[in-house]
Amino acid sequence: AALDYIETHFQEPGLSVEMVARCQGISPRYLQRLMASSGSSFTGHVNELRLQRALKLLTESSASARLISDIALEVGFSDVSHFNRLFRARFGDSPRGVRCARRDPS
Numbered sequence: 001a002a003l004d005y006i007e008t009h010f011q012e013p014g015l016s017v018e019m020v021a022r023c024q025g026i027s028p029r030y031l032q033r034l035m036a037s038s039g040s041s042f043t044g045h046v047n048e049l050r051l052q053r054a055l056k057l058l059t060e061s062s063a064s065a066r067l068i069s070d071i072a073l074e075v076g077f078s079d080v081s082h083f084n085r086l087f088r089a090r091f092g093d094s095p096r097g098v099r100c101a102r103r104d105p106s
Contacts, residue, residue, distance in 0.1 A: 002031055003038075003045075010049040011076040017042045050075040051090050054083070058095055059102045068095045 002024050009015055020042070021028040035042045053075045058068070069080045072095075077083035087095050 002026075002034065006042075006046060007049060010046050011053070011074065013073075013076050013078045015046060015076065046076070047086055048090075050077060051087055054087065054095065055091065055098065058099045068099070071095070 002020055005020055005023055006015070009020075017028045017031055021031040024031065032042060035045060040048070054071055054077075057066070057071045057075070072080045072083035077086075084094060087098075091098060093101070
C-alpha cells in the first residue's frame, strides 16, 4: 500500500517518509525498514520514479518545446541542478543530451 501511495504521489515535491508513513498509519522508521528490505531506500525509489517520468517527458515529441527546468519541477524536483546530476548518473547523459539525441537519431 505504501508503494502504491508513493507511485501515485511521487510528483509532489514535499513527499516525505513522514508523510507516507502517516497516511499508511505506520512509523517512518518502519517504512524505511520496509523499503530497505525491498532493496531500495525511500529516496531512491522516489527519485527513480521521478527520473523515469522525466525521461518519458523529454523523449515525447509533444514536449520538445517545454523547458527542461519545467519538466524537472513537474516531476517533483525542486532543484534543477540536483535533477541534472541525478539524471546524468542514472541515464549516462544530460537531460538536454537525451532530448537532442531523440530529435536527431543519426
